[in-house]
Amino acid sequence: xxxxxxxxxxxxxxxxxxxxxxxxxxxxxxxxxxxxxxxxxxxxxxxxxxxxxxxxxxxxxxxxxxxxxxxxxxxxxxxxxxxxxxxxxxxxxxxxxxxxxxxxxxxxxxxxxxxxxxxxxxxxxxxxxxxxxxxxxxxxxxxxxxxxxxxxxxxxxxxxxxxxxxxxxxxxxxxxxxxxxxxxxxxxxxxxxxxxxxxxxxxxxxxxxxxxxxxxxxxxxxxxxxxxxxxxxxxxxxxxxxxxxxxxxxxxxxxxxxxxxxxxxxxxxxxxxxxxx
Amino acid sequence: xxxxxxxxxxxxxxxxxxxxxxxxxxxxxxxxxxxxxxxxxxxxxxxxxxxxxxxxxxxxxxxxxxxxxxxxxxxxxxxxxxxxxxxxxxxxxxxxxxxxxxxxxxxxxxxxxxxxxxxxxxxxxxxxxxxxxxxxxxxxxxxxxxxxxxxxxxxxxxxxxxxxxxxxxxxxxxxxxxxxxxxxxxxxxxxxxxxxxxxxxxxxxxxxxxxxxxxxxxxxxxxxxxxxxxxxxxxxxxxxxxxxxxxxxxxxxxxxxxxxxxxxxxxxxxxxxxxxxxxxxxxxxxxxxxxxxxxxxxxxxxxxxxxxxxxxxxxxxxxxxxxxxxxxxxxxxxx
Amino acid sequence: xxxxxxxxxxxxxxxxxxxxxxxxxxxxxxxxxxxxxxxxxxxxxxxxxxxxxxxxxxxxxxxxxxxxxxxxxxxxxxxxxxxxxxxxxxxxxxxxxxxxxxxxxxxxxxxxxxxxxxxxxxxxxxxxxxxxxxxxxxxxxxxxxxxxxxxxxxxxxxxxxxxxxxxxxxxxxxxxxxxxxxxxxxxxxxxxxxxxxxxxxxxxxxxxxxxxxxxxxxxxxxxxxxxxxxxxxxxxxxxxxxxxxxxxxxxxxxxxxxxxxxxxxxxxxxxxxxxxxxxxxxxxxxxxxxxxxxxxxxxxxxxxxxxxxxxxxxxxxxxxxxxxx
Numbered sequence: 001x002x003x004x005x006x007x008x009x010x011x012x013x014x015x016x017x018x019x020x021x022x023x024x025x026x027x028x029x030x031x032x033x034x035x036x037x038x039x040x041x042x043x044x045x046x047x048x049x050x051x052x053x054x055x056x057x058x059x060x061x062x063x064x065x066x067x068x069x070x071x072x073x074x075x076x077x078x079x080x081x082x083x084x085x086x087x088x089x090x091x092x093x094x095x096x097x098x099x100x101x102x103x104x105x106x107x108x109x110x111x112x113x114x115x116x117x118x119x120x121x122x123x124x125x126x127x128x129x130x131x132x133x134x135x136x137x138x139x140x141x142x143x144x145x146x147x148x149x150x151x152x153x154x155x156x157x158x159x160x161x162x163x164x165x166x167x168x169x170x171x172x173x174x175x176x177x178x179x180x181x182x183x184x185x186x187x188x189x190x191x192x193x194x195x196x197x198x199x200x201x202x203x204x205x206x207x208x209x210x211x212x213x214x215x216x217x218x219x220x221x222x223x224x225x226x227x228x229x230x231x232x233x234x235x236x237x238x239x240x241x242x243x244x245x246x247x248x249x250x251x252x253x254x255x256x257x258x259x260x261x262x263x264x265x266x267x268x269x270x271x272x273x274x275x276x277x
Numbered sequence: 278x279x280x281x282x283x284x285x286x287x288x289x290x291x292x293x294x295x296x297x298x299x300x301x302x303x304x305x306x307x308x309x310x311x312x313x314x315x316x317x318x319x320x321x322x323x324x325x326x327x328x329x330x331x332x333x334x335x336x337x338x339x340x341x342x343x344x345x346x347x348x349x350x351x352x353x354x355x356x357x358x359x360x361x362x363x364x365x366x367x368x369x370x371x372x373x374x375x376x377x378x379x380x381x382x383x384x385x386x387x388x389x390x391x392x393x394x395x396x397x398x399x400x401x402x403x404x405x406x407x408x409x410x411x412x413x414x415x416x417x418x419x420x421x422x423x424x425x426x427x428x429x430x431x432x433x434x435x436x437x438x439x440x441x442x443x444x445x446x447x448x449x450x451x452x453x454x455x456x457x458x459x460x461x462x463x464x465x466x467x468x469x470x471x472x473x474x475x476x477x478x479x480x481x482x483x484x485x486x487x488x489x490x491x492x493x494x495x496x497x498x499x500x501x502x503x504x505x506x507x508x509x510x511x512x513x514x515x516x517x518x519x520x521x522x523x524x525x526x527x528x529x530x531x532x533x534x535x536x537x538x539x540x541x542x543x544x545x546x547x548x549x550x551x552x553x554x555x556x557x558x559x560x561x562x563x564x565x566x567x568x569x570x571x572x573x574x575x576x577x578x579x580x581x582x583x584x585x586x587x588x589x590x591x592x593x594x595x596x597x598x599x600x601x602x603x604x605x606x607x608x609x610x611x612x
Numbered sequence: 613x614x615x616x617x618x619x620x621x622x623x624x625x626x627x628x629x630x631x632x633x634x635x636x637x638x639x640x641x642x643x644x645x646x647x648x649x650x651x652x653x654x655x656x657x658x659x660x661x662x663x664x665x666x667x668x669x670x671x672x673x674x675x676x677x678x679x680x681x682x683x684x685x686x687x688x689x690x691x692x693x694x695x696x697x698x699x700x701x702x703x704x705x706x707x708x709x710x711x712x713x714x715x716x717x718x719x720x721x722x723x724x725x726x727x728x729x730x731x732x733x734x735x736x737x738x739x740x741x742x743x744x745x746x747x748x749x750x751x752x753x754x755x756x757x758x759x760x761x762x763x764x765x766x767x768x769x770x771x772x773x774x775x776x777x778x779x780x781x782x783x784x785x786x787x788x789x790x791x792x793x794x795x796x797x798x799x800x801x802x803x804x805x806x807x808x809x810x811x812x813x814x815x816x817x818x819x820x821x822x823x824x825x826x827x828x829x830x831x832x833x834x835x836x837x838x839x840x841x842x843x844x845x846x847x848x849x850x851x852x853x854x855x856x857x858x859x860x861x862x863x864x865x866x867x868x869x870x871x872x873x874x875x876x877x878x879x880x881x882x883x884x885x886x887x888x889x890x891x892x893x894x895x896x897x898x899x900x901x902x903x904x905x906x907x908x909x910x911x912x913x914x915x916x917x918x919x920x921x922x923x924x925x926x927x928x929x930x931x932x933x934x935x936x937x
Contacts, residue, residue, distance in 0.1 A: 012736075016743070019733060020750045026810065027753055029776060030765045044779045090647040093640035105644075107925055112655050114921045116871040118890045119914035122665050122897060122907045123658025145654045153647060166362035169329055172632065174376035174427075175350030178639035188366040207758040209874035210890070214898060225760040229878050241768050248761045259756040260749050267748070267818055331630050348631040 027252070034245040041242050055246035064219040065247060068227040072251075075137045075223060076205040079144040080152075080198050087152035088194075092182050094153070095160035096168065106157070113150035117210050120146065128215055139215040140223065144208060148201045155200070159193040160186070196265040203255065224251050279339045279353065279430035279464050280305045281326070286335035288321055295321050297488035299335075308457050308465045312475040312511070313485035319468045320435060322485070326466060327356050327433050339430065350376075352431075355424035359436040361416045363408040363423075369395075370404040373423045394425040397459065398452065414445045418452065425460070434467040438474065454478055472512055476500075484508050506607035509534050515564065517601070518575045524549070530602035530610050537564065537576040539599035542583075544592035551575070553589040558582060567593055659914070665907035672901050685908040702908045707892065711909075715888040718801065719869035722808045727862055729809065730816030735846075737817065738824045751814040759811065763878025766807045770794055800885040808875060816861050823857020824850070863924045870917055889913045 033041070037054035059065050093099075094106060124143050133139045163186060171185050187194075212223045222230075228247050231240060259266060281303040288296035296318050303309045311319040324330045325337070328349035337344050344352050363372050370391060377387045395401040398418045408416055417437060424432055434453070438446045454477070457465055469475055475482050476496045484491040484499065484507075492504045496512075503509035509517050513536055521532040542565070544550075551569035563583045566574040577593050585591065602610040666685055670678035687701040702708050737748060754762070769776050770793035778790040793803040827850065835845045873890040880886045889909060897906030 012739075012741075015732075016736060016741075016747055019736065020747055022810070023750045023754050023814070026762070026765045026769060027757065029769060033768065042774060044774065044776055046776070086647045086650055089643035093643040097636050097640040099637060099640060109651070110925070111918075111921055112651060114867050114917060114924075115655060115659065116890060116910070116913050116917050118871070118873065118893050118910040119917075120655060120658040120662055121894065121910060122903065123661030124654075125897075126661055127653075127658055142654065145650055149647065149650060149654075164360070164362070166358045166360050167364060170356070170358060170362040170364070170423075171375075172329065173327065173349045173354065173356050174423075175379045176375075178636060178643070180379065185364060203756065207760075209758075209760050209877070210894065213877075214894070225758050225874070228764060229760050241771075241774070244764050245768065248757075248764055252757050252761055255756045255758075256753055259752050263749060263752060266752070328630060328632060331633060346630045348635065351631070 027256070030245045030248050030252075033242065034249045037242060055242040056250070058240075058243050059246045059250065064222070065224075065227060065250075067220045068222050068224050069250070071137055071221065072206055072224040075140045075144070076202050078137075078141050079148050079205045080201045082141070083145060083148040083152045083201055084156075084194060084198055086149060087156050087197075088187070089182065090153050091156035091160045092178065092186070094157045096163075097178075106154075109150045109153055113147055113154065115146065117146070121210070121214060124211070125214065135216050135218060135221050137221065140208075140212055143211045143215065144205050147208075148205055151204065152197050152201055155197045156190075156193065159190060159197075163189060192265065196262065196268070199258065199262055200266065203259070206255065280341075281431065281464065281466075282336075282338045282341075284336040284338075286322075286325065286337060287333045288318075288325060288330065289333045295488055296325070296333075299485075299488075299490055301483060301490065301493065303464055303466065306462055306464055308467065308478060308480045310475040310479035310482045311466065311468045311485060312470065312472055312482055313491075314511075315470065316487075317485040318488045319470075319485050323433055323435055323466060323468045326431070327354055328352055353429050354431045354433055355427040355429035356433045356435065357417075357420050357424050357437045359439050361408070361420040361440075363416060363419060365408055368405050368407055369400065369411075369419050369422075372408070372419060373426045376423070376427050390426050390428070391422075394422045397425065397456070398422050413441055414449060417441065417449060421453070421456070425456075430464065432463055432465040434465065436469055437467075438469070438471075450474060450477065473514065476512070482512075484511060502609075503601065504609060506532065506534065506603050509601060509603075509609075515576050515578075519573075520571050520575070522571055524569075524571055525602075528600060528602055531605045532603045532607075534601040534603065535575075535595045535599060537578040539596045540575065540577045540593050541596065542577060542579060542591060543594045545594050547597070548592045548594035549575075550590070550592050553585045553587055553591050555587060556583075556585045565591070567591055569593070662907050663911050663914075665904060666911045668904055670903045670907070672898075672903050678904070681904075685904050686912075702905060702912065707887075708889075708909060708912075710884060711887050711889045711892040714801070714886055715870055715872070715890075718804065718808075718872065718886070718888060719866055722805055722812070722869055723862055723865045725805065725809050726813050726816045726865060727858065729813045730820050730861070731858070733813060733817035734820035734824055735850075737821050751817060754811050755814040757811070759874040760878045762807055762811050763875050766803070766810070767794060767879055770803055770806075794880045797885040800880045804875060804879055804886050807879060808869075808872075811875075812865065816865060819861035819864075820854060820858055823854040823861075826857070827853045859927070863920075863927070867917060867920055867924065870913070870920070 032045070032048055034055050035048065035051045035053070036045075037052035094102060124146075128134050128139045128142065131142075133142060167185060168181060171181050176185065207225065208223075209225045209229070212226045213229075216222050216226065219227075224247075228244060228251065231244050231247060281301075283299055283301040286296055286299045286301075287294065299322065311322060313319050321330065325332055328344070328347060332345050339352060349356075364375065367375065373391045373394060374387045377390065391404075392401070395404055398421060400415065400418050400422060403411060403415060403419070408419070411419065417440075420437070437453075438449055441449060453467075457463075457478070467474075467478060479496055481493060481495055482499055483493045486507055492499060492508045494502075499508055499512045503512065506519070510519065515537055517534045517536050518540070519532055519534050525531060525533045549567075549569040549571075551567045554566040554568050554574045556566065557564040560582070561580075563579045563581070563585075565577045565579060565583075565585050567577055568574045575593065604610055665678065667680055667682060668678035669681050669684075683701075685701055687699065687703045690698045690700060692698060733751065737744060757765070768774075770778075772778060772790050772792040772795070775790075775793070777793070778787070781787045782790065791799055793799050831849060831853070832845065835849055840848075871890055872888055873894065876886050876888055876891050890913065893906045893909035893913065895906070896902040896909060
């Protein structure tokens with residue numbers, strides 16, 4: 001290997017290193033910070049020096065954070081289950097039955113997922129108050145449907161299209177109606193797609209901020225993103241960075257673990273929705 | 278057992294006419310093969326029979342009952358697909374039992390029929406396996422088994438052997454022939470582009486071209502008395518030799534056709550002189566390609582091994598009463 | 613964006629429709645109904661209401677007794693006693709135009725950066741080397757972290773006194789004084805861009821990667837046999853072939869970037885330099901009780917995005933028609 005090839009190799013790996021460090025460092029640093037306590041926070045260090053669990057105790061023991069965490073889990077799970085249920089049947093119709101206006105309908109659904117959430121905020125606010133679910137998790141489950149539903153429909157339709165036509169025809173000859181086809185023939189074949197879609201929708205719902213900020217006002221109905229944003233210290237100017245980082249880590253680690261486990265599926269799910277769609 | 282009647286069946290996909298007016302009768306218990314080149318509409322016709330596509334116009338009756346509007350599962354049919362179409366997540370047993378389960382049959386009735394069909398096709402040892410654990414040939418037998426379990430009046434086969442390799446194809450062809458003998462009440466309709474399958478399996482063959490029927494008849498009828506140049510050229514392997522020009526005029530026709538098995542190497546009265554272009558030795562037969570100055574080389578079949586060198590002069594003579602004469606429109610001329 | 617399905621059973625143009633078709637069409641209707649109803653309730657109605665509010669003088673407490681004032685919230689004028697005409701309304705509000713400018717500035721810069729960087733990362737991931745899996749896992753981390761959490765994490769890193777970024781830059785001698793990234797007007801937008809690029813480049817990279825992976829390998833091999841310089845290969849071969857995927861990713865991101873809220877809220881709560889349309893609207897709706905004004909702003913944003921979305925869909929269809937799909 002000559003000098004030029006070695007230089008190329010080296011710079012490639014340098015680039016790789018830069019990318020990895022840039023991507024991971026903030027997360028690493030947040031973890032690092034979360035294990036510092038008290039005055040240690042005022043010293044800037046790059047490597048772990050001492051581990052203290054004080055911040056975690058603060059976040060978990062006092063206040064409503066654990067409750068907020070559970071709220072997030074509850075809201076995200078129910079939203080996703082609801083969306084998947086509605087989307088599975090809808091995507092069958094959109095992918096496997098040809099009818100007039102189908103293309104238009106698909107475009108409309110895509111369009112809805114492009115709505116800026118702020119545009120429906122006022123109307124949703126009125127509606128939620130009217131139904132009486134303001135300041136409850138149900139307000140969030142209700143409003144999150146606006147983006148989880150189109151997304152799951154769109155991705156599941158792409159997956160449904162790919163199922164072979166002959167299996168469906170064999171089922172038709174066997175006497176299966178569309179509901180049976182979905183539940184006993186397609187669903188068993190599609191469950192990896194359901195997991196992926198569900199996971200992506202879960203992450204989206206978990207992450208959501210604007211609706212959560214607007215539709216919940218008391219500490220124990222809030223979800224995690226809002227809770228973190230509003231974490232404040234004793235006085236106006238004292239920002240509890242340690243606690244904020246600890247809370248961030250608690251919120252993020254499960255997500256990161258999930259994402260790393262399901263990497264391949266997530267990547268294919270994202271691109272199915274993006275490129276093919 | 279079902280007598281099928283097709284009256285002026287037409288099928289269009291949007292602006293495109295695929296089936297342009299087909300009249301056909303399939304007798305009860307008969308093995309009818311639809312054969313023809315790609316795009317002739319044979320698969321479409323099969324799907325119309327199955328009810329997987331709607332008939333644009335015309336009438337289709339099974340045993341006198343109009344079935345145009347009936348769903349596939351109500352027509353008493355079963356279908357064997359080219360790609361087997363087995364449910365990947367179900368075992369062989371479950372695949373075969375699915376239809377009866379949907380019809381709410383009793384567990385005992387299901388078990389009895391599935392086991393009997395498995396016995397017939399020798400797939401009993403695989404009943405608890407998943408399709409992905411089976412070979413292509415085994416999967417195809419399961420697909421046939423699934424059809425048998427439905428106890429249909431009509432079996433529909435959509436090019437079932439195309440996905441198998443050559444040796445397996447011959448073996449499975451035998452299975453299907455045996456099946457027909459065993460299930461003497463079932464009408465069977467079989468689609469293929471392979472005329473060997475057609476000739477060997479069919480009671481009658483229906484040759485389709487471009488959405489219309491060219492000819493219907495027994496294999497030997499099609500072989501001996503083709504009603505058009507198309508059928509003459511389609512049936513029989515190698516393809517019938519066609520000659521026009523002076524030689525044809527000598528027989529009073531626009532084109533004459535003679536099969537390679539009906540030409541002899543001899544220099545008797547009426548023979549054609551030419552040069553050997555190429556010879557193919559298959560062990561049991563030899564096919565000699567002879568250029569007699571009339572366009573394409575004429576193929577001559579000789580039994581056994583014979584050695585002919587390229588450029589060797591040779592005389593070949595057709596058997597007189599095996600010569601087919603065709604007019605300009607490709608229709609046969611009567612003697 | 614092909615919407616024609618290769619393998620679905622077709623609807624015939626005949627008068628006699630078989631049981632099968634009838635059954636399937638009926639099923640399709642029943643299957644679509646719940647979803648459509650849900651979307652109508654959750655998206656359709658609120659949108660119409662929001663738009664309606666923008667034409668009234670609604671306040672948080674008087675939502676139902678709001679009165680219609682037409683385009684008054686958008687643009688109206690008052691004639692003063694001095695004879696001068698004063699324009700009022702969102703379209704005449706400098707804060708609004710500032711927000712529009714911020715939003716556009718943010719959207720275009722961030723998407724450009726993310727496209728270029730995303731392309732680089734995608735090219736890296738497309739190459740085969742040991743540790744590729746680690747890189748892919750690593751870039752999924754920024755994507756997985758909730759936006760608001762990212763905002764806080766970077767807030768901490770960009771903190772002027774305690775932040776590690778300032779510390780690092782000073783140690784490297786690149787700056788002489790600590791910069792108040794999120795507070796100062798000059799640098800606030802830069803801070804937002806840094807965080808957004810960090811968070812969103814992975815997504816762009818993955819979309820572009822999918823496009824790259826669809827390019828057949830033998831095209832590159834042919835180029836190599838022909839001895840074409842790698843840079844030329846990129847511009848003449850790779851880029852044209854990956855363009856459809858790239859365009860989809862860019863336009864998708866552009867639409868997304870126009871709606872941005874959480875990042876701004878969490879990172880730079882106040883400066884004029886970063887207030888985008890969503891942020892301004894939300895403020896007016898709920899913090900300042902200018903409900904009608906907020907609705908007006910959100911409706912305008914909706915219109916802008918609707919136009920861009922229509923463009924996206926139209927371009928997508930045209931794009932794919934041209935590709936012969």
